[in-house]
Amino acid sequence: MNETLKVIAERYSCRDFKDTMPPDEVLQAIAEAAVQAPSAMNRQAWRVIVVKDRDLINDIESEAISYIEGMEDKSSYERIKERGGMIFYGAPVLVVVAIDPSHQDYALIDCGIVCQNIAIAAASLGIANVICGYAGRSFDKPASAEEFGKRLGFPEGYIFGCSVLLGYANSTKQPHEPDKNKVSFIE
Numbered sequence: 475m476n477e478t479l480k481v482i483a484e485r486y487s488c489r490d491f492k493d494t495m496p497p498d499e500v501l502q503a504i505a506e507a508a509v510q511a512p513s514a515m516n517r518q519a520w521r522v523i524v525v526k527d528r529d530l531i532n533d534i535e536s537e538a539i540s541y542i543e544g545m546e547d548k549s550s551y552e553r554i555k556e557r558g559g560m561i562f563y564g565a566p567v568l569v570v571v572a573i574d575p576s577h578q579d580y581a582l583i584d585c586g587i588v589c590q591n592i593a594i595a596a597a598s599l600g601i602a603n604v605i606c607g608y609a610g611r612s613f614d615k616p617a618s619a620e621e622f623g624k625r626l627g628f629p630e631g632y633i634f635g636c637s638v639l640l641g642y643a644n645s646t647k648q649p650h651e652p653d654k655n656k657v658s659f660i661e
């Protein structure tokens with residue numbers, strides 16, 4: 475197995491971070507890998523916002539949890555409670571990927587590829603990570619979307635796409651077991 479395949483096979487979603495900030499040059503390398511992602515028609519209709527501001531991270535986390543708590547379907551809130559009442563797991567860095575929703579067909583696919591580049595680049599540099607969709611619940615109320623969009627510096631018309639948490643693992647876990655039956659070859 476070459477190094478790239480090894481990183482992909484060993485990468486896992488971290489849900490327990492240390493309160494230690496990765497160096498700026500490491501975050502810079504991860505952010506550059508993010509924007510090296512391919513995109514439909516090379517539109518690159520994204521912004522990659524690396525947030526180290528603890529207050530802003532806490533505010534986004536609190537808003538998301540309070541929104542999820544108010545949802546009729548309690549399954550997400552129960553899951554969060556089982557995970558210690560957190561959705562950011564003490565991570566010191568939140569990378570928000572904002573997208574231009576007018577590129578409807580491909581905006582979310584492009585965003586997913588950016589997030590995967592972030593996750594794999596981070597893992598290759600020894601930085602634990604988890605892709606975090608729950609952060610999006612902080613943008614579900616129009617007033618919160620406006621507030622956080624401003625604080626994060628979204629360009630006009632951009633919306634939250636997805637996010638990735640980064641830091642050093644306090645405890646590790648195994649990645650999911652890949653189901654090889656989901657692959658087929660037709661010859």
Ligand SMILES: Cc1cc2nc3c(=O)[nH]c(=O)nc-3n(C[C@H](O)[C@H](O)[C@H](O)COP(=O)(O)O)c2cc1C
Pocket residue numbers: 485486487488489604605606607608609636648649650
């Ligand atoms: C689009 C997307 C959104 C996700 N959102 C969350 C999330 O909000 N919180 C979380 O703890 N994990 C989240 N995950 C991580 C998945 O739960 C995780 O990748 C999956 O359980 C497989 O585990 P592994 O990454 O450790 O192999 C998300 C993953 C993806 C791809």
